[in-house]
Amino acid sequence: MAGNSIGTLFKLTTFGESHGKAIGGIVDGCPSNISLDLEAIQSDLDRRKPGQSSITTQRKEQDRVEFLSGLFEGKTTGTPIGFIIHNQDSRSKDYDHLKDVYRPSHADMVYDKKYGIRDHRGGGRSSARETACRVVAGSLAKQVLQQKGVTTSAYVSGVYNIQMDNRGQFYKAEDIEQSIVRCPDAVLGNRMIDVIEQVASEGDSVGGEVTCVIRNVPIGIGEPVFDKLHADLAKGCMSINAVKAVEIGSGKQSRYMKGSEHNDQFSEEGGLTSNYSGGIQGGISNGEDIVVSVTFKPTATISKNQSTIDNTGQNVNLAASGRHDPCVVPRAVPIVEAMCLLTILDHYLRQQTSQLS
Numbered sequence: 001m002a003g004n005s006i007g008t009l010f011k012l013t014t015f016g017e018s019h020g021k022a023i024g025g026i027v028d029g030c031p032s033n034i035s036l037d038l039e040a041i042q043s044d045l046d047r048r049k050p051g052q053s054s055i056t057t058q059r060k061e062q063d064r065v066e067f068l069s070g071l072f073e074g075k076t077t078g079t080p081i082g083f084i085i086h087n088q089d090s091r092s093k094d095y096d097h098l099k100d101v102y103r104p105s106h107a108d109m110v111y112d113k114k115y116g117i118r119d120h121r122g123g124g125r126s127s128a129r130e131t132a133c134r135v136v137a138g139s140l141a142k143q144v145l146q147q148k149g150v151t152t153s154a155y156v157s158g159v160y161n162i163q164m165d166n167r168g169q170f171y172k173a174e175d176i177e178q179s180i181v182r183c184p185d186a187v188l189g190n191r192m193i194d195v196i197e198q199v200a201s202e203g204d205s206v207g208g209e210v211t212c213v214i215r216n217v218p219i220g221i222g223e224p225v226f227d228k229l230h231a232d233l234a235k236g237c238m239s240i241n242a243v244k245a246v247e248i249g250s251g252k253q254s255r256y257m258k259g260s261e262h263n264d265q266f267s268e269e270g271g272l273t274s275n276y277s278g279g280i281q282g283g284i285s286n287g288e289d290i291v292v293s294v295t296f297k298p299t300a301t302i303s304k305n306q307s308t309i310d311n312t313g314q315n316v317n318l319a320a321s322g323r324h325d326p327c328v329v330p331r332a333v334p335i336v337e338a339m340c341l342l343t344i345l346d347h348y349l350r351q352q353t354s355q356l357s
Contacts, residue, residue, distance in 0.1 A: 138338020228283025249278020
């Protein structure tokens with residue numbers, strides 16, 4: 001199975017299935033002598049884990065990460081960092097009725113056709129449970145980048161038809177975490193919670209948007225042609241389950257603007273008067289805040305009756321059961337942050353190698 005790794009110099013490879021014994025990963029290329037705060041890594045995982053609030057899936061996983069290699073006396077050794085997260089509350093029998101049935105808008109049918117076999121228990125390898133491994137690696141990248149002054153602010157900027165007008169600003173962590181939906185605007189956050197609770201009571205789901213702002217990335221990070229920084233950020237974020245769109249800076253709103261309105265002009269002091277570029281020009285960071293907004297579709301697993309087929313092609317009426325998020329974005333915040341940080345650190349290390357004297 002190809003496509004289990006991401007990154008060039010800072011590289012993550014993940015393994016495991018939703019209902020297997022464990023999931024885990026290997027991070028290769030992490031610089032040595034980095035003092036790691038393991039509790040901070042666990043804290044990032046706790047922001048992603050299921051069962052954390054009334055608007056998330058009630059699967060109970062502690063998601064305790066165990067490091068197997070690459071650390072000595074609290075510091076990175078420069079060798080591959082191996083880690084594992086054991087699955088504890090899988091309840092595989094909840095998925096017995098899906099053994100021969102394809103769920104609408106899931107990867108069930110395409111996995112079966114591609115590989116000739118599939119793990120129907122929670123989606124197997126296609127499950128969003130795999131993203132816990134990304135959060136571990138992203139948290140490692142965060143601690144490396146923090147030593148360079150790079151900081152992030154990731155939050156829910158939209159749910160269904162509720163959208164923040166000031167998307168792209170940098171918010172404090174305490175303002176984001178004050179709400180179970182992780183929206184820094186308390187009023188909008190409460191409205192988002194109401195919508196999620198309403199659709200959950202109807203057995204339905206909604207989508208939303210997560211915005212990640214990366215601050216203090218130095219000028220010059222990114223490659224100018226096929227490995228543009230925004231292209232790799234988009235790839236990383238598009239690889240997250242349920243993501244349907246990635247926008248950099250002004251994103252799709254740029255189509256409604258004229259060049260005279262959209263251009264980030266230089267001020268007399270030498271700075272920029274706006275940041276519609278989202279911190280990246282020509283595929284290379286320009287020193288401004290990098291702004292990435294990621295759109296998630298409604299959760300595919302719902303409790304309403306749906307028309308589908310089984311593995312023989314016969315029509316089937318399906319009412320899904322089990323535990324799922326009525327809206328994935330509250331738990332997706334640390335995942336988007338992780339993919340952005342993995343990409344930034346990878347390009348940061350690539351830039352260092354290109355300037356060796």
